[in-house]
Amino acid sequence: MTSPSAIKWSANQLALLDQRILPNRIDYISYSEPLAVADAIRSMVVRGAPAIGIAAAYGMALAAQQFANKPMANAADWKQALQPARAALADSRPTAVNLFWALERCDRAIEEHGSRDLVTALCQLAEQIHAEDIEINQRIGDFGASLIPANSIVYTHCNAGALATGGYGTALGVIRSAHRDGHIRGVIAGETRPWLQGARLTSWELMSDGIPVTLAIEGAAAHLMREQRPSWIIVGADRVAANGDAANKIGTYNLAIIAKYHGVKVMVAAPTSTFDATIDGPQIPIEQRPSEEISHSFGQRIAPENVAIANPAFDVTPADLIDAIVTEHGIIHQPDRAKVLAHLQAAAQQ
């Protein structure tokens, strides 16, 4: 796999690959301030649900480093000291539940370590979350690939690749594993307005790995599904709810409806850290992004001044349009509440 890492951590320093300028420039930005990490998440320097969670964990490690030389009596002192950083990170992007999952793991580390070397503990935890994610994606990739028939064209949306995760990717992990198995004839990547993750990131990631990819605008999806007969739509998720509904990049719901009409199957590839068993699909908070992302393109105004703009960053695909949810623990076929909860219960026992 040849894509550069989205997140680098060495000698207790964080560097994030600036995904806003890919693929034209490969630049890393260094971070020593947790509030700057929150800004980096909000402004899409780092994006993709698992990568957001990993970056947030490193943000908490950086926050702890700022208090390395201040005496803390107990966990409550640490919690209070780290609260502004935690609040800023939690406020950065609302839909990706991996963000809150990572922050909750940090909360538990604070409780466990109290006044004992919490700086080291949070640094180690962030590194562990990062390393685990790569391994998890490889498992998702192999489970997902087992569903891809030989000689397949598959269709993906946004970027759920190495760039969106610790490495390897979720949806692109499935595609990587299926390509390794010789089952991929081609990948169609939807360009993904307005941030163009498909055009800028997915096509670049797949080309770097020698996986044949064709870039298309979203409006071509129905036409391409009829003409090219992909075997699967394969996407990632920002949050999978208890009833099996899945929030992912805006436009995923459209694709799932078009797929149903054309008899194309829909796969959601996501780690169990992307599940939120506390709510159903309709309760998933949907991030609304700034209107300038739609009214402007490459710094140039393209819509009339003052036009009303809707810019939801995600939509929710109902479970009955999803054929398989693939996690690091296996495959949930035709997901529903009972299957999702049973899968999570079994995963917790492993």
Ligand SMILES: CSC[C@@H](O)[C@@H](O)C(=O)COP(=O)(O)O
């Ligand atoms: C493995 S990434 C899964 C999702 O986070 C991905 O499909 C997606 O929608 C990313 O959206 P983004 O707005 O680029 O963060």
